[in-house]
Amino acid sequence: MMLNIRDLRVSFQNESGSPTEVVHGISLSLDKGETLGIVGESGSGKSVLSLATIGLLPKTAKPTGEILFNGDDLLKMPEKRLSQLRGSKIGMIFQEPMTALNPAMRVGNQIAEGLRLHRSISRAEAQAEALRLLDMVQIPDAKRRIESYPHEMSGGQRQRVGIAIALALKPDLLIADEPTTALDVTVQAEILDILDDLVSELGIALILISHDLGVIARIADRTLVMYRGNEMEQGETERVLRQPGHDYTRKLLSALPRRARAGLDFTSPAPGEAP
Numbered sequence: 001m002m003l004n005i006r007d008l009r010v011s012f013q014n015e016s017g018s019p020t021e022v023v024h025g026i027s028l029s030l031d032k033g034e035t036l037g038i039v040g041e042s043g044s045g046k047s048v049l050s051l052a053t054i055g056l057l058p059k060t061a062k063p064t065g066e067i068l069f070n071g072d073d074l075l076k077m078p079e080k081r082l083s084q085l086r087g088s089k090i091g092m093i094f095q096e097p098m099t100a101l102n103p104a105m106r107v108g109n110q111i112a113e114g115l116r117l118h119r120s121i122s123r124a125e126a127q128a129e130a131l132r133l134l135d136m137v138q139i140p141d142a143k144r145r146i147e148s149y150p151h152e153m154s155g156g157q158r159q160r161v162g163i164a165i166a167l168a169l170k171p172d173l174l175i176a177d178e179p180t181t182a183l184d185v186t187v188q189a190e191i192l193d194i195l196d197d198l199v200s201e202l203g204i205a206l207i208l209i210s211h212d213l214g215v216i217a218r219i220a221d222r223t224l225v226m227y228r229g230n231e232m233e234q235g236e237t238e239r240v241l242r243q244p245g246h247d248y249t250r251k252l253l254s255a256l257p258r259r260a261r262a263g264l265d266f267t268s269p270a271p272g273e274a275p
């Protein structure tokens with residue numbers, strides 16, 4: 001297993017000095033070429049879990065348990081090695097791509113800069129690689145777009161650039177925390193399909209986090225349902241959707257628009273719901 005999280009708990013130290021636990025013993029595992037979806041309403045602990053996995057929890061957070069990445073426990077790793085790992089093996093994609101981009105720099109240069117920071121390649125090689133990455137995330141007219149500034153692009157295109165920047169480091173694991181939440185529905189679907197293609201083409205592992213079960217259902221092989229820091233259930237996405245093992249999952253399912261639910265192709269309706 002590439003990633004193996006065992007009994008992860010995260011507490012925050014608050015002003016009064018007493019710690020508050022917000023993630024209560026989560027375990028999960030993930031291998032290359034797999035997508036794990038993590039779903040739950042706002043405040044479930046999804047982001048805290050993902051920050052723990054890239055070693056970016058705030059200083060006030062106390063994690064316990066194990067986060068084994070290729071056999072090494074990230075919770076015991078010195079900060080220097082952790083930041084090397086973040087720059088190479090583990091990539092992150094955020095909800096609002098604008099915050100991850102430099103507004104004053106052409107997108108091609110931003111991708112190339114990241115490349116040159118981690119690999120000794122020439123400026124021209126880095127530009128060529130940036131172009132290849134923009135093609136890979138299906139930016140139309142990439143040759144011209146490589147010269148654009150972030151504000152000249154749509155939200156969906158900026159998110160593609162965010163993915164390209166994360167991919168530039170050739171990560172083994174990509175963590176996408178609400179990557180499509182700020183986007184229109186049709187653009188959401190495009191971005192999810194790109195992520196799905198990357199998982200199969202590059203054989204990376206993807207953790208896809210969303211409050212929207214419809215987003216998770218689209219591409220996740222397995223799904224972890226969280227509520228208030230607890231695991232409600234975890235399993236093959238098909239199974240979770242068709243035979244939810246928890247009332248909370250049924251609640252998330254019933255919150256989906258009817259057409260989306262139809263698209264999910266349920267064989268058995270949730271109790272109390274007309275077929």
Ligand SMILES: Nc1ncnc2c1ncn2[C@@H]1O[C@H](COP(=O)(O)OP(=O)(O)O)[C@@H](O)[C@H]1O
Binds near residue numbers: 022043
């Ligand atoms: N820096 C922090 N200090 C204290 N509590 C925090 C901090 N970050 C998150 N929390 C708390 O942890 C819980 C989970 O938050 P979060 O992981 O952001 O939820 P989600 O991403 O599922 O919406 C929430 O109750 C939130 O208030």
Ligand SMILES: [Mg+2]
Binds near residue numbers: 046048177
């Ligand atoms: Mg969050």
